[in-house]
Amino acid sequence: MKAEILAVGTELLLGDIVNTNAQYIARRLADLGISVYHHSVVGDNPERLKDAYELAFKRADLVITTGGLGPTKDDLTKEIAAEYFNKELVVDEESMKKIEEYSKRNNRPVLESNKKQAYMPKGCIILKNDHGSAPGCIIEDKGKILIMMPGPPREMKPMFENYAVPYLEKFSDGVLVSRVLRVLGLGESEMEDRVKDIIDSQDNPTVAPYVKDGEATLRITSKANIKEEAVKLLVPMESNIRERLGDYIYGVDDTTIEEVVAKLLIDKNLTIATAESCTGGLIASKLINYPGISSVFMEGVVSYSNDAKVKRLGVKKETLDKYGAVSKETAEEMAVGIAKTAGTDIGISVTGIAGPDGGTAEKPVGLVYVGLYIKGSVKTKKLNFWGDRQNIRNRTAISALDWLRREIK
Amino acid sequence: MKAEILAVGTELLLGDIVNTNAQYIARRLADLGISVYHHSVVGDNPERLKDAYELAFKRADLVITTGGLGPTKDDLTKEIAAEYFNKELVVDEESMKKIEEYSKRNNRPVLESNKKQAYMPKGCIILKNDHGSAPGCIIEDKGKILIMMPGPPREMKPMFENYAVPYLEKFSDGVLVSRVLRVLGLGESEMEDRVKDIIDSQDNPTVAPYVKDGEATLRITSKANIKEEAVKLLVPMESNIRERLGDYIYGVDDTTIEEVVAKLLIDKNLTIATAESCTGGLIASKLINYPGISSVFMEGVVSYSNDAKVKRLGVKKETLDKYGAVSKETAEEMAVGIAKTAGTDIGISVTGIAGPDGGTAEKPVGLVYVGLYIKGSVKTKKLNFWGDRQNIRNRTAISALDWLRREIK
The missing domain is CATH 3.40.980.10 (MoaB/Mog-like domain)
Structure with a gap:
């Protein structure tokens, strides 16, 4: 047809x-x-x-x-x-x-x-x-x-x-079966390097990489007369790619990172609260898009002003004075503070410079710190992005969620 | 050509x-x-x-x-x-x-x-x-x-x-000049009814309506030999449409509602804080996408749990028990509570049922209350949306921002 x-x-x-x-x-x-x-x-x-x-x-x-x-x-x-x-x-x-x-x-x-x-x-x-x-x-x-x-x-x-x-x-003239592997945390060329020989020698299944907004995907497509046959062709290719990309693969097909994280939180019954500065509610908003999240998502604070960081999260004024709002130390205190005040297992925090203004040589636009408190222990992560304000904020939210995924998996 | x-x-x-x-x-x-x-x-x-x-x-x-x-x-x-x-x-x-x-x-x-x-x-x-x-x-x-x-x-x-x-x-067969008028708060057919005779008799300029995600636009396009002539044709048509649609028109061309609101807040030096339930940080996140918002946006609370509404915003437990979390009364207390605790001129609150579950005959999915506190006085608004969870949340955020726009304009 x-x-x-x-x-x-x-x-x-x-x-x-x-x-x-x-x-x-x-x-x-x-x-x-x-x-x-x-x-x-x-x-x-x-x-x-x-x-x-x-x-x-x-x-x-x-x-x-x-x-x-x-x-x-x-x-x-x-x-x-x-x-x-x-x-x-x-x-x-x-x-x-x-x-x-x-x-x-x-x-x-x-x-x-x-x-x-x-x-x-x-x-x-x-x-x-x-x-x-x-x-x-x-x-x-x-x-x-x-x-x-x-x-x-x-x-x-x-x-x-x-x-x-x-x-x-x-x-349907024969059956095509497709599976999209979703990858976070690897650059496009890095991902392609890891699977280059597969892409070069592809036939059935075919393997097509695609990159958009900091996220990469690999689409595997196989064709056969019946679905079972097509799936049989696809499965070993998927295993092969999974071996090479490991847990950089966070999901398949139309899954989003927030969906994966929300499901993990619900499955493991881990309660969470968010403290966001430059992302300004983006992480909370992404998680809340998942129906049923209310059993684990308790609250979020958009602590945009320093005042809010102190008052709502208990960040020490000295920390802000000494290290600045965009620092490892502030991110850490924000993550601990939101978890403690909300009484949750997990507190995730973000503070960074989304631009276009506000950057310095030492702390450029795109510099972001993420804090992650999980049941008594806290870690921070430094990230650097480039792009416009919206892009930096979005990539920050996605990276923070991806980090959370790996930590609770 | x-x-x-x-x-x-x-x-x-x-x-x-x-x-x-x-x-x-x-x-x-x-x-x-x-x-x-x-x-x-x-x-x-x-x-x-x-x-x-x-x-x-x-x-x-x-x-x-x-x-x-x-x-x-x-x-x-x-x-x-x-x-x-x-x-x-x-x-x-x-x-x-x-x-x-x-x-x-x-x-x-x-x-x-x-x-x-x-x-x-x-x-x-x-x-x-x-x-x-x-x-x-x-x-x-x-x-x-x-x-x-x-x-x-x-x-x-x-x-x-x-x-x-x-x-x-x-x-180039003359010059085309286009202007897009952006409309919120009027349904597509309602908008068209108001300008139907213009659309029916259009020639030069032409007028084309378009609707996407709860927002409507009207594109006016005029044609002439030189730009000045085209603008001269466009201007009276724009005035005519503006007379009929009044302040349902919130902006032109690529403006977004959050941009209009952010600019208004900064111009009038009105500080703001947000208290969001079903929108879960979406309003804060939209406002924060505007560079320079930090001079007026102080903080936001995603008070998803009842606990957070009581603790972070001072909503009375009796109010929640008597009227429920999704009610006029709760929206009102949330708006007052966020403004008071954040010390801002404006407090905007949202509480609603984004679905797909949680709806009842009395309080169906899509029911949303918005609260708006401005310098001592507070109002609420009841809204009804349909669509999926994401759509309801997004329309709620846009409608709340549009209401804020009209109130502070």
Whole structure:
């Protein structure tokens, strides 16, 4: 089966946003063994959209669209598709009910423009939208398949995974199995050096490195007629790589470092509190994104001012005067202080210079100290980053969490 | 002039990388007033690449490609273009010299595959690559223009800016001026209802609404022969929209709500402290992303447990028992408590149910209370969101900051 990905939206054509949806869908279709030869983007224009359908169905059996399902009159993907396939648009009662309930809950009237989202091509398969109001749908006709999904990635991705992928599995041409190994604490070249011979001699499975925002990944992909065979090919390759990268690998696939750490804390029933300066709540916020964290995460302090460090955490004024707020000593007292005042097993602290100002020759922008108190003993770690403020703060949070992972593992 | 962006590369088709080049070029072409109606992606396949050229030149006068100029035998963009335009590939001496020097500097032999990069379509305009070995080029023929650039963004962007843009300026069909108005606190349909007649009757300037993660934007774009004229067209339209949307508009272009709030706090010299439950440090973290915030941001508490609310913020145990942690009363005491203990002018608090568990019929997932203490007086606000945990937390943080903005403005 040949597929084509068609993104609809003038905001894409104008370069207001990046077409990350195409990448996501392309990768998942590759996993399913469905070949993709073209991606296209077209604006919210009836004639060009119709031409785009015609062209796509000339080249492919399956066309997947994203975008243009919203309430505004610019949103035309569904309307033009209905025209193309000569189908009437009819109310989908369940979708209409959902839209009405949503408006009610928000004390808003149900506008005509909202209702438009519940009109679907007659006879189509509805794809539920669990994260927004515009449902997607599948039209099967003339030996062709059209799958339409909303544009916002956080609506599109779960819809695709939960409702489109199960539908598509029957068209899968052989099976691809992929596994992404997630690596922290090793630079890109260092990681590549360790697995270079594997990458150079790859065939099936293939191994692809990728680096983004201080984190590296290795994607292993194997192909076979059935899933079991593909997994059999993948497993020894994964073991081989794991032997070389050891516990630099913190997780697989879509796992995040905060998820790994949160799970470890919950499993081991270790309570935690955070004391953050330059990261300003980023570590707490990442951990709290994990549902169920409330059983172990007790509290956090964003001790941005020196006053707060003294008052909330019991950092000694002399320490601040003698060593400065960004120092090993302050990080240590912050970690002990937050654990003691919160009564937790673990206290993790961060103090650093995120820039762009505030750096000196001795303490440059990017210098960060992390403190880690675990049940009576405390350690600190000095880190150096470069990049802009946001980048430094984010890398600091990730590195601190990764250090915590290794210490409690 | 109509243009089309064509990205070449199997790694894009497979979803290994995101096509950020298309966004970059699209935005710059919009700045130049060159219309783009299609973006496409095609793999490193001779037949499909040739078809892609044919299609693109049928639809457009100018085609800009990225990718496929490298040394490997998969890189075919230039070769197929030469074939399409019936041009010979000839050595460009300067490019060859550069490749030889580059190899010498890196103590590498000059491979045949490297030399391939210096063969260019006869009569083309060479675009220097200041950040890599593959030059780009411009072919002018049959009334059409083809601009080919390398795929890596750090090579493509400077080449485009320094060599392609000066070439393209002569085709600039007038000047486009854009302004994005950023809106918070109004739903997408509500916003559209207020400006519907403007959108319906738009011509020059055009007005395009867009919504993402609870935030809405309106892009106004005007076109004229010179910039001053375009600005003159834009200004009254902006005023007209501002009259209808009032202070729901919090900023323009790339401004973020945290930036607006941080600037307001600094300008008015209002000190602030945060007390967060479900947002878990997100509000603090957003504010702290603004450089210079340290003069007004004093501290934050992530009072996730009830204990922390009592101990750190002085919330009364009776309040928690009687009304619960997620209540108007608790939000109020949190806001007062953080301001009092931190000694700040402003205390902002959040308590809510981010889910996926913990909701009841009375207090469903997505229910959030925000408390706002400003110099002696305190208010609370009840909010309802839907979506996943991350989304609820993020929208809560943005709404809380937006409320703060309106109160201190």
